[in-house]
Amino acid sequence: MALQFVHQQDPSLHQRRRQPSFTELQSIPWLALLSPAERTRAEAELVVADAKSGDFICRFGKPVTYWFGVVEGLLKMSADNAQGMTMTFTGVPPGGWFGEGTALKREPYRYNIQALRNSVVAGLPLETFHWLLDHSIGFNRFVMNQLNERLGQFIAAREIDRMNNPDLRVARSLAALFNPVLYPGVGDILRITQQELAYLVGLSRQRVNEALSALQVQGTIRIEYGGLRVLDLAALRSRMS
Numbered sequence: 078m079a080l081q082f083v084h085q086q087d088p089s090l091h092q093r094r095r096q097p098s099f100t101e102l103q104s105i106p107w108l109a110l111l112s113p114a115e116r117t118r119a120e121a122e123l124v125v126a127d128a129k130s131g132d133f134i135c136r137f138g139k140p141v142t143y144w145f146g147v148v149e150g151l152l153k154m155s156a157d158n159a160q161g162m163t164m165t166f167t168g169v170p171p172g173g174w175f176g177e178g179t180a181l182k183r184e185p186y187r188y189n190i191q192a193l194r195n196s197v198v199a200g201l202p203l204e205t206f207h208w209l210l211d212h213s214i215g216f217n218r219f220v221m222n223q224l225n226e227r228l229g230q231f232i233a234a235r236e237i238d239r240m241n242n243p244d245l246r247v248a249r250s251l252a253a254l255f256n257p258v259l260y261p262g263v264g265d266i267l268r269i270t271q272q273e274l275a276y277l278v279g280l281s282r283q284r285v286n287e288a289l290s291a292l293q294v295q296g297t298i299r300i301e302y303g304g305l306r307v308l309d310l311a312a313l314r315s316r317m318s
Contacts, residue, residue: 097125097199101148105199106172106261110215122205128192135176135190141183143200146174147262150196151269153277156188167230168193168277170254170269172262177220178227180206193273226258243280247288250278251298251305252313268304 102108102123108116125148128134134145137156152169166188169175179186180203192198209216230253251274254260254267271289275282289305292298297312298305307313 093128094124094126097123097148101125101197101199104148104172104262105146107174107216107219110219111209111213112215115209115213115216119201119205119209122202123199125197125199128196128198130192130194132192133189134192134198135186135188137187137189138185140185141176141179142203144174144180144203144206145176145190146199146201147171148197148199150198151193151273152190152196152198153193154188154190165277165279168254168269168273170260170263170267173260174223177206177223181210181220193276222258226256230256230259243284244288244291246280247274247278247285248292248297248313250274251292251307252310255307255310255313266301266304266306270303 097105097120102120105123108119111119128150134152135141147169149171151171152173153165154167154169154175155163155165157163169190175190176186183203210220251267254269254277255263257263271285272282274289275285278285280288289298289300292313293300295312297309298307
């Protein structure tokens with residue numbers, strides 16, 4: 078079944094679709110919750126595509142045809158306001174699946190999903206998504222947990238938008254990317270550059286660097302080559318003085 082990725086500048090993204098490898102299937106968290114028959118059907122329908130940096134996976138106003146997840150890489154969820162300014166809602170790191178609310182309601186996308194770097198994105202056809210909802214208790218629980226965590230995430234995102242303290246904005250935004258329910262593929266270390274984090278937080282790279290340095294001094298994170306390791310997730314989530 079063809080994967081209908083949407084990208085105006087690079088239509089070849091559709092041609093990059095392929096069947097997932099064994100390792101890629103192992104990284105999909107909800108497959109383990111299915112019965113053998115349900116898993117066989119889901120694995121037969123799942124496809125992946127290699128998205129290049131800048132590729133759009135979903136576009137505002139386009140109809141939903143797939144439920145998407147990140148196997149590898151980093152995406153951002155954003156929307157343009159009436160003034161033409163882009164508002165970034167969140168990043169989507171490995172293990173994250175998104176758009177279940179849109180898929181449930183079968184409505185057009187109200188946001189854009191774009192690759193911040195070369196990424197591997199998986200897609201489950203919409204009809205298979207609904208078939209699993211009708212037949213799998215484990216899948217239902219996974220989607221219900223997703224929706225619950227997503228609600229909390231967006232409430233927190235609205236709170237972050239109102240924060241004038243850049244250090245606090247970076248800390249809270251970083252904590253959101255380490256959510257173990259929404260992004261089980263991240264673990265203790267997130268592969269992200271300071272420029273990518275700056276895009277997600279809405280601050281300059283220099284200001285993000287200063288905030289990360291302060292967080293490292295406080296012992297909440299450790300800056301490592303190619304990424305960030307969280308040492309105290311509770312401290313990241315709490316208000317900093």
